[in-house]
Amino acid sequence: MRRIEGDWFPGGIPDNVEVQEGAYIETASSFSRFRSLRPSAVRMGKNSSAYAGCMFDLGPDAELDVGPWTLFNGLWVIADAKVSIGAFGLISWNVVVMDCYRVVHDIDARRRQLEAFAASRDLNLLSRHSASDAPRPVVIEDNVWIGFDCCILPGVRIGSGSVVGARSVVATDVPANCLAAGNPARVVRNLGAEERQHG
Amino acid sequence: MTRSDPNICWDSGPLPSTVRVGTNTRINGQHAFRRIRASASDALIVGSNTTIDGVQFSIGPDARVSIGDYCCFTAAVIMSECRISIGNYVLIGFNAVIADSDFHPLDPAARIADAMACSPAGGGMVRPKVAAAPVVVEDDVWIGPGAVIFKGVHIGRGAWIAPGSMVTRSVPAGTCVGGNPARPMERPD
Numbered sequence: 385m386r387r388i389e390g391d392w393f394p395g396g397i398p399d400n401v402e403v404q405e406g407a408y409i410e411t412a413s414s415f416s417r418f419r420s421l422r423p424s425a426v427r428m429g430k431n432s433s434a435y436a437g438c439m440f441d442l443g444p445d446a447e448l449d450v451g452p453w454t455l456f457n458g459l460w461v462i463a464d465a466k467v468s469i470g471a472f473g474l475i476s477w478n479v480v481v482m483d484c485y486r487v488v489h490d491i492d493a494r495r496r497q498l499e500a501f502a503a504s505r506d507l508n509l510l511s512r513h514s515a516s517d518a519p520r521p522v523v524i525e526d527n528v529w530i531g532f533d534c535c536i537l538p539g540v541r542i543g544s545g546s547v548v549g550a551r552s553v554v555a556t557d558v559p560a561n562c563l564a565a566g567n568p569a570r571v572v573r574n575l576g577a578e579e580r581q582h583g
Numbered sequence: 584m585t586r587s588d589p590n591i592c593w594d595s596g597p598l599p600s601t602v603r604v605g606t607n608t609r610i611n612g613q614h615a616f617r618r619i620r621a622s623a624s625d626a627l628i629v630g631s632n633t634t635i636d637g638v639q640f641s642i643g644p645d646a647r648v649s650i651g652d653y654c655c656f657t658a659a660v661i662m663s664e665c666r667i668s669i670g671n672y673v674l675i676g677f678n679a680v681i682a683d684s685d686f687h688p689l690d691p692a693a694r695i696a697d698a699m700a701c702s703p704a705g706g707g708m709v710r711p712k713v714a715a716a717p718v719v720v721e722d723d724v725w726i727g728p729g730a731v732i733f734k735g736v737h738i739g740r741g742a743w744i745a746p747g748s749m750v751t752r753s754v755p756a757g758t759c760v761g762g763n764p765a766r767p768m769e770r771p772d
Contacts, residue, residue: 485725489770494672567762568762
């Protein structure tokens with residue numbers, strides 16, 4: 385556990401979180417739901433940043449890999465397997481990236497799960513999956529910009545250079561170098577020569 | 584329960600007199616009860632064994648909110664001017680919103696009056712009537728992160744609301760909806 389200087393939150397950064405040179409984590413409150421036991425649970429790449437409001441809600445077997453220069457401003461990662469985010473990513477407020485729904489579909493089994501959770505408040509009880517709701521890793525490639533309030537759902541891959549409009553819900557893969565938006569998100573257009581010329 | 588229940592954690596100390604909470608229920612939220620404007624002793628009733636990690640309640644003068652047993656909410660926003668009833672074993676994900684009112688009138692002239700009445704300088708002007716209709720969330724419903732449930736919606740038992748859904752119409756029991764506006768869909772596994 386490493387304390388962050390001046391942090392208002394009483395906790396620290398867990399030992400299995402690698403914070404590379406120049407990377408910044410504003411507050412350890414982002415780890416208040418963090419339970420991963422993986423030796424390398426989180427890798428915050430060089431010069432990446434995670435500001436207050438981020439939440440790394442990682443179950444016991446989850447990993448999060450963040451490339452260099454990627455910026456999170458209030459991202460919620462809900463992971464029980466793996467979320468990978470490449471370099472130069474821009475992830476806005478209240479974006480949820482989830483590799484699992486954490487829902488037991490059988491209602492009686494879910495009731496037992498919630499009763500056990502109320503007795504212990506052990507968040508790991510909510511990270512147990514049956515074969516039908518197994519987590520599916522999420523991959524966000526390099527240089528992806530995700531607007532505020534988006535949800536990126538389990539199993540999705542977003543190609544490099546793409547942009548996801550605000551409040552979109554991304555349920556299927558997004559190819560590289562395009563603009564996707566909507567709920568459910570669809571490709572609106574390609575980001576081609578014009579954008580490269582005029583920024 | 585006592586007013587100094589260690590299970591209740593918000594930034595203004597003891598539980599307000601308008602809130603009743605059952606045994607072994609935990610509520611954690613910096614501004615959880617700050618926007619309760621109701622004065623009734625049962626404006627907000629939360630059952631037993633429920634876990635609410637992050638929440639903001641906004642409850643108008645004549646509104647009532649009830650939440651059942653064994654629910655689990657994460658950073659939810661519950662805004663009531665009328666009646667919101669949430670059953671047992673309901674799961675609500677991060678940043679989901681349930682609102683039973685339009686908050687402001689649609690009519691432009693009435694909206695000007697409302698803007699003035701809402702201002703701290705409004706001097707006690709009476710707000711115009713705003714459309715509101717009760718929201719019911721039955722037992723065993725799952726509401727994904729970022730979903731919004733609007734006024735008059737009745738969500739049947741065991742329904743599944745996909746993350747980011749904008750739910751403007753009632754959802755039959757055991758079904759799955761998603762999208763904006765939310766429509767029936769196949770439940771993803």
